[in-house]
Amino acid sequence: MNARPVNVSLPKKASVVIVGGGIQGLCCAFYLTTFGLRDVVVLDAGYWQGGASGRNGTLIRPGFGGPEWTELFKLSCDEWSQLSRKLGENVMFTKRGYSMIAERAETAAMLGRAAGVHRDLGVHSYFVPQADLPHHLPAINHRRVAATLHLPDGGVAPHHAAMKGLRAACERNGVQVFYRTAVTAFERTGGRASAVYAGEHRIDAGSVVIAGGGHNLKLADLAGIRLDGYSMRIEAMALEPIRPLIKPALALIDSLAYFHQTSRGEVVGGTEVPERPRMSLSTDLPVMAATAKVYLEMFPQLAEVRVLRHWAGMIHVSSDFGPLLGEHPDLKDLWVSAGWSYGFAGAPGAGLLLAKAIATGEVDRRMQPFAVDRFDRGKPVAEAGIVLAKN
Amino acid sequence: MPSRSDDRQMVEFHWNGHPLLGRLGEPIAVALRRQGIGVIARSRKLHRPLGQSGSYIAGVLARVDGRPNVRLDLEPVGQGMRVEAQNVWPSARFDLLKAAQLLPAKAIYGGFEHADWTPQGGRGYHLWERLMAHLAGMSPPPLPSLPSEIRPGRRVQYDTVVVGGGPAGRHAANEAAAHGRKVAVVTRGHICGRYAAACGVEQEAIDDRVAVFTGMELFGSYRQGALLVGAPHRYDQGAVAFDTQEIVLATGRRSIPPLVPGSHVPGVMEAQAALVMAHEHGVAPGTAVAVVGSGAQAAIATRLTAFGANIVHVGDVADLTRINGRVHVNSIDVGATVICDAVVHAGPWHRDPNLIFQTQSDGLLQLVSTGASGNLRVAGAAEEADEDVVVPANLSDDVLICPCMDVTAGELLMHIDAGETDPEVLKRLTSCGMGPCQGFPCWDSMIAVLASRTGQHPAEFARPSHRAPRRAITVAQAAGLHDVVGPDR
Numbered sequence: 108m109n110a111r112p113v114n115v116s117l118p119k120k121a122s123v124v125i126v127g128g129g130i131q132g133l134c135c136a137f138y139l140t141t142f143g144l145r146d147v148v149v150l151d152a153g154y155w156q157g158g159a160s161g162r163n164g165t166l167i168r169p170g171f172g173g174p175e176w177t178e179l180f181k182l183s184c185d186e187w188s189q190l191s192r193k194l195g196e197n198v199m200f201t202k203r204g205y206s207m208i209a210e211r212a213e214t215a216a217m218l219g220r221a222a223g224v225h226r227d228l229g230v231h232s233y234f235v236p237q238a239d240l241p242h243h244l245p246a247i248n249h250r251r252v253a254a255t256l257h258l259p260d261g262g263v264a265p266h267h268a269a270m271k272g273l274r275a276a277c278e279r280n281g282v283q284v285f286y287r288t289a290v291t292a293f294e295r296t297g298g299r300a301s302a303v304y305a306g307e308h309r310i311d312a313g314s315v316v317i318a319g320g321g322h323n324l325k326l327a328d329l330a331g332i333r334l335d336g337y338s339m340r341i342e343a344m345a346l347e348p349i350r351p352l353i354k355p356a357l358a359l360i361d362s363l364a365y366f367h368q369t370s371r372g373e374v375v376g377g378t379e380v381p382e383r384p385r386m387s388l389s390t391d392l393p394v395m396a397a398t399a400k401v402y403l404e405m406f407p408q409l410a411e412v413r414v415l416r417h418w419a420g421m422i423h424v425s426s427d428f429g430p431l432l433g434e435h436p437d438l439k440d441l442w443v444s445a446g447w448s449y450g451f452a453g454a455p456g457a458g459l460l461l462a463k464a465i466a467t468g469e470v471d472r473r474m475q476p477f478a479v480d481r482f483d484r485g486k487p488v489a490e491a492g493i494v495l496a497k498n
Numbered sequence: 499m500p501s502r503s504d505d506r507q508m509v510e511f512h513w514n515g516h517p518l519l520g521r522l523g524e525p526i527a528v529a530l531r532r533q534g535i536g537v538i539a540r541s542r543k544l545h546r547p548l549g550q551s552g553s554y555i556a557g558v559l560a561r562v563d564g565r566p567n568v569r570l571d572l573e574p575v576g577q578g579m580r581v582e583a584q585n586v587w588p589s590a591r592f593d594l595l596k597a598a599q600l601l602p603a604k605a606i607y608g609g610f611e612h613a614d615w616t617p618q619g620g621r622g623y624h625l626w627e628r629l630m631a632h633l634a635g636m637s638p639p640p641l642p643s644l645p646s647e648i649r650p651g652r653r654v655q656y657d658t659v660v661v662g663g664g665p666a667g668r669h670a671a672n673e674a675a676a677h678g679r680k681v682a683v684v685t686r687g688h689i690c691g692r693y694a695a696a697c698g699v700e701q702e703a704i705d706d707r708v709a710v711f712t713g714m715e716l717f718g719s720y721r722q723g724a725l726l727v728g729a730p731h732r733y734d735q736g737a738v739a740f741d742t743q744e745i746v747l748a749t750g751r752r753s754i755p756p757l758v759p760g761s762h763v764p765g766v767m768e769a770q771a772a773l774v775m776a777h778e779h780g781v782a783p784g785t786a787v788a789v790v791g792s793g794a795q796a797a798i799a800t801r802l803t804a805f806g807a808n809i810v811h812v813g814d815v816a817d818l819t820r821i822n823g824r825v826h827v828n829s830i831d832v833g834a835t836v837i838c839d840a841v842v843h844a845g846p847w848h849r850d851p852n853l854i855f856q857t858q859s860d861g862l863l864q865l866v867s868t869g870a871s872g873n874l875r876v877a878g879a880a881e882e883a884d885e886d887v888v889v890p891a892n893l894s895d896d897v898l899i900c901p902c903m904d905v906t907a908g909e910l911l912m913h914i915d916a917g918e919t920d921p922e923v924l925k926r927l928t929s930c931g932m933g934p935c936q937g938f939p940c941w942d943s944m945i946a947v948l949a950s951r952t953g954q955h956p957a958e959f960a961r962p963s964h965r966a967p968r969r970a971i972t973v974a975q976a977a978g979l980h981d982v983v984g985p986d987r
């Protein structure tokens with residue numbers, strides 16, 4: 108296969124070595140350069156865009172159900188809207204709006220509480236009156252909708268554009284990015300992470316960041332640390348392109364579905380089915396069937412549109428589905444950006460905060476609730492506004 | 499020309515508003531061809547004319563009675579049908595989008611979606627996005643008045659599922675049945691063995707004990723091949739999930755289009771598609787036909803002659819340097835220029851790798867073939883090794899590698915020469931193979947170009963992931979499988 112042998116031009120030393128070149132790793136690297144760091148290295152075992160960052164639904168929203176998630180994702184969404192300018196590369200983020208839809212009364216009540224949180228934290232959101240639904244989402248099956256909470260500042264960004272822009276900006280700022288280069292070992296000296304190995308090659312590191320997506324638990328094992336959570340695959344699919352039918356990005360909280368229509372005309376998204384969590388990039392039938400069923404019920408006009416492609420990606424989710432963000436309590440200079448289920452939307456915000464913490468030592472208030480040791484401290488973060496099957 | 503369909507009832511249908519006559523039940527593409535209409539579709543970005551090629555599905559997609567993306571090579575003509583070209587604006591008769599043909603191919607490298615001239619955010623981007631979505635979408639959504647009910651699926655159990663109803667598939671099915679196995683044959687044709695019949699090959703009758711599923715695309719192989727899924731071409735029928743212990747792939751091989759300029763132009767046809775059309779409908783690929791190939795060209799030409807085709811050239815595909823004609827083939831360059839209105843290519847032959855890939859690949863960083871055959875067996879022509887694709891030494895930048903997404907050899911070479919040699923990454927940078935064909939034959943062409951440029955062998959490159967369902971199944975049919983196949987706990 109064309110897996111490159113360990114690259115001879117790998118450096119011997121770096122101020123920060125980031126393990127994983129998905130959107131989390133690249134965002135962290137980019138923001139590190141904005142804090143003046145230059146010798147940052149990103150190592151990735153797979154190919155560029157081969158992780159979840161190249162396989163996701165690309166939905167971005169600033170608001171969730173609770174204050175912790177909302178504060179972090181509001182920051183991230185703000186960063187998204189400035190990202191093209193900051194990178195000098197077009198990430199094609201489009202604020203076409205993001206609607207959270209409740210089909211049941213209890214869920215509508217949850218959205219009501221979420222709207223309150225949004226108001227308190229300065230996230231713009233409003234309920235779309237049922238009478239306006241035909242205008243807001245003309246094709247939706249109105250009878251199924253109990254409430255629609257709309258976030259006009261949310262939207263989507265094609266992952267290939269985001270990943271391309273990030274990589275280009277990183278490299279322009281001096282970050283060295285290596286794909287097909289797996290990290291195989293971590294070195295610990297005097298209670299700190301001191302180096303990583305890619306095969307025989309050792310890279311001396313000031314700090315190490317684990318941002319390995321679905322592979323985080325394996326990396327934690329290699330580093331000899333404990334990380335909460337489990338790995339699982341999630342699947343998504345694209346329909347054949349048609350001219351615009353659905354404008355905003357959508358999360359159907361009760362159907363466990365999220366989707367949007369891309370600027371290529373494809374409706375892209377997925378649902379969650381309660382399967383045994385597993386590590387695999389292959390797909391199975393139930394997700395396609397379940398997603399199709401949701402489309403059919405909510406957008407009957409899609410009935411005879413054909414399914415183009417169905418794929419899978421892997422993520423690592425924590426017990427409370429929130430990210431694990433910060434320095435590891437058991438190993439100094441080892442940082443993690445892990446546990447991400449909404450890690451595309453959250454990447455610029457998390458990258459900024461993590462970079463700031465690494466570069467300046469200042470742990471931002473907005474990342475504190477997501478500290479790696481929160482479960483040991485009995486402080487999980489409750490969040491009701493997410494679309495994820497509780498396995 | 500012999501034609502078994504002459505006695506069929508004539509019906510009137512409409513093409514872009516013009517009334518036309520067709521024979522009831524024949525594919526719309528055939529009816530159009532009888533009327534001299536070869537351009538059915540336009541490529542997504544540069545509006546290059548496309549037609550029935552037997553290789554690229556984008557060339558036969560049109561809107562039929564308010565339903566987008568209907569395959570005209572499969573959909574039968576019906577009385578009063580309204581068939582309309584897609585990707586036109588404001589109308590097919592007065593299509594301003596054709597102006598896109600004037601753009602240089604380089605302008606859309608990277609796709610109009612991630613081109614550098616896209617505005618960055620703000621109102622400019624919003625307007626741009628709207629325009630882009632309109633262009634890329636090709637056709638308005640289905641009419642709300644179309645049926646929207648679920649098409650309930652079925653789950654069936656067979657010891658052996660044979661994909662392909664040609665001689666090898668029949669033989670494998672009969673043999674398994676003779677051993678007392680419960681066998682199903684699935685074929686996309688409305689009858690089994692259409693290509694073999696067109697070639698005049700004697701085929702053994704299928705054992706009565708074998709269940710035959712015709713008009714069905716077997717598109718999915720899940721759980722290492724233990725669960726197969728097929729969807730009928732007809733919109734009103736449900737999909738079928740097969741639990742099985744053994745799959746036999748007898749799907750034959752297809753010819754890869756020649757890597758010369760003009761290979762996407764209407765009038766260029768894959769040999770099987772051309773022969774089947776001539777045999778079943780009495781429609782020759784053209785009035786003056788050139789046949790090129792990797793060895794089978796003479797036999798294919800002889801067979802086409804038997805159906806009344808006038809063959810003007812038979813030669814090695816390696817000697818073909820260019821196919822001329824803007825909206826339809828008018829000549830080819832094979833050392834000399836030969837006037838012709840059709841080019842049939844008969845090799846190099848490759849098997850469609852999709853189902854094998856789905857069954858046998860795995861991985862956590864990338865899906866790659868595990869090499870384990872599991873419960874999968876390949877029979878007949880599909881068993882033979884892929885032939886080398888001829889990449890001309892002076893490969894022209896203009897050759898379309900993926901006509902559906904307007905990816906040219908020039909665009910691929912730009913990335914390859916910049917050092918990007920990973921097929922998965924090339925796919926993401928160019929969208930090559932992301933259209934309705936989903937990577938066959940375009941990834942075969944892409945990898946051939948890549949191998950030739952880097953001096954490696956095509957087999958050294960991992961293919962991009964082949965995925966289901968390649969537009970074989972509708973949302974209503976997929977939804978109909980929901981209660982049939984539960985999660986694998």
Ligand SMILES: Cc1cc2nc3c(=O)[nH]c(=O)nc-3n(C[C@H](O)[C@H](O)[C@H](O)COP(=O)(O)OP(=O)(O)OC[C@H]3O[C@@H](n4cnc5c(N)ncnc54)[C@H](O)[C@@H]3O)c2cc1C
Nearest residue numbers: 127129131152158159160164166290320420449450451452
């Ligand atoms: C189908 C699907 C839909 C989704 N939809 C959304 C959505 O709409 N919105 C949203 O915000 N999020 C969504 N997500 C989640 C989101 O994609 C992820 O949370 C996010 O991409 C995680 O980014 P990452 O950089 O942490 O991980 P990844 O992108 O997975 O990157 C991790 C990288 O680590 C590398 N790696 C692994 N092991 C090693 C090693 N030993 N050495 C070096 N490198 C290694 C891998 O090769 C990989 O490239 C979705 C995910 C999936 C799968």
